Amino acid sequence: MDLWTQRADLAQLVAVLGADNVRWVGGAVRDTLLNDEVRDIDAATPLLPDEVMERLMAAGIRVVPTGIDHGTITALLDDGPVEITTLRHDVSTDGRRATVAFARDWRDDAARRDFTINALYAHPETLEISDYFGGLGDLAARRIRFIGDARERIREDHLRILRYYRFQARFGSELDDEAEQACADLAHTLKGLSRERVATELLSLLGLPDPYATVLRMRERGVLPVILPEAGRAELARLELLVGIEAQYGAETDPLRRLAALLPAVPAIAENVAARLRLSRAQRDRLTSLAARSPADGEAPLALAYREGTENARDRLLLTNQDPRPVIEWPIPQFPLKGGEIVARGVGAGPEVARLLRQVESRWIDEGFPGRERVEELLAEQLRGAPTPPN
Structure with a gap:
């Protein structure tokens, strides 16, 4: 396991709760096994939330009841927060939210998770992996597979369709036919989700190094038209071109720029999409501005940067297949006349x-x-x- 498992503050947390009452779970375990950077650490425990809080506070560890109704509290440790969630199993679901009950069995908790690669548990001291549904094999095969029946898991939470594609774009190589078909058949259920949840997943997908093949598959299987009907063949081709030109010029990936590529260059359409996805005002303004791009206006890069700002100019140049380097880190001059x-x-x-x-x-x-x-x-x-x- 990675160096994060040797953190002194995590050792203190384990000592307070008891090693047999803690398992590292989810992304931290998965990403460590893939030698990827670990950003967030989650823990599971059979202890009830109130007892977790009492033990931690008695040891002088600050806690926040971030989702205590669903069994989650956040321990504010010296080297970063850790979310600790009591083992759970679903009582009922409606595709948007779940009613849960606390459990005692690690396997029951694993069974309610979405994908096998996210249901890997690591003992905090021995670092032994508990794998109840073949997640290690799927991880080795770079296969994103639902736990249990794919359709049932999607009906529990429709957002899992978009999560499937995001994980497929990030980790996947071998396609799971059952998962692919389930996502296509149940794509219409995405209409019932909050626009904010859809926007978060869509932007997360677009922020990955190269989401083009996945986004193309989403369109071909009827998923993308449900959440972004404006993205047609021409827009998909523009996204592919943008990913390539970003790599050519060493530009950092930017999900909003890529969303702009997936929309026609029409400000009114961008404004409508931004409103529908409940984007922030800053995101809405930027998306609308990028939709005003025109590859035929012939404006010089520095002139564009002066009029629109360096960031906007960089993005417009990238979106129109032009070299953005002249405007990057260019100090915009002040007009010397009053x-x-x-x-x-x-x-x-x-x-x-x-x-x-x-x-x-x-x-x-x-x-x-x-x-x-x-x-x-x-x-x-x-x-x-x-x-x-x-x-």
Whole structure:
């Protein structure tokens, strides 16, 4: 196991709860076995939430009842938080949420999880792996397989369709026919999910190194049209091109940029999608701005960066298959002319000053942001053609 298992604060947590009452579970175990970076640590325990909190607080460990109704508390440890969840089994589900009861058996807890590779438990001291449903074999085969009947698991939580594709894009290579068919047959159930949950999963998928093949399969199997009907063949081709050009120029992956690639370059459509997915105002504004891109406008990269900002310019260049490197880390210059200088030259304050400022600035941009001396020449040229101010 990785170095995270040797953390002193985790050893303290295990000592407080008892080694036989703790198992590391889920992503931390899975990612360690794959030699991937471990970001979050989750633990399972047969102890009830109140007892977990009492023991930890008595030992001076801060706790937050983040999801205590479902058995989850968060221990705030020195080297990072750990979510601790009491063993559970589902009592009832409706495709969006589950009613759970606490359990005592590790296998019962594993049985309610989504995929076999997420149901691996590690003993905190011996690091022995408990694998109840063949997760180790699936992990070795890079196969994403539902625990039990795929359709039943999806009916319990419809979001598992999108989680399946996200995990397939991240870890998978060998397709599971049963899972693929179940996701296709039950794709319509995604309509009942909250838009926020859909957006979170979609952006997580698009943020992976290369989601193109998975997104294409989602479209071919009728899943993508349920959550993003705007993404047609041309948009899928643009996503494929974008992934390639990002790699070519060493650009970091960005899920919102990739979402923009999956939409027609029409701001009104982007605005509608952003509203439907309940994106934040900042995300909505950015997505709408990227939809205003035009590969035919011929605007120079630095001019684009000056007008739209470095980030927006970078994304627009990438989306239109252009080299973004000229704008990356480019210090955007400040226009070296103020309205008062124009008034001082005899132009009456008002709209004429604003017009002259815009004209000089536009020429300054077109000439590649020359220095102060050239700006004064440009102003003089514009003034010679400006109307005489009224007395």
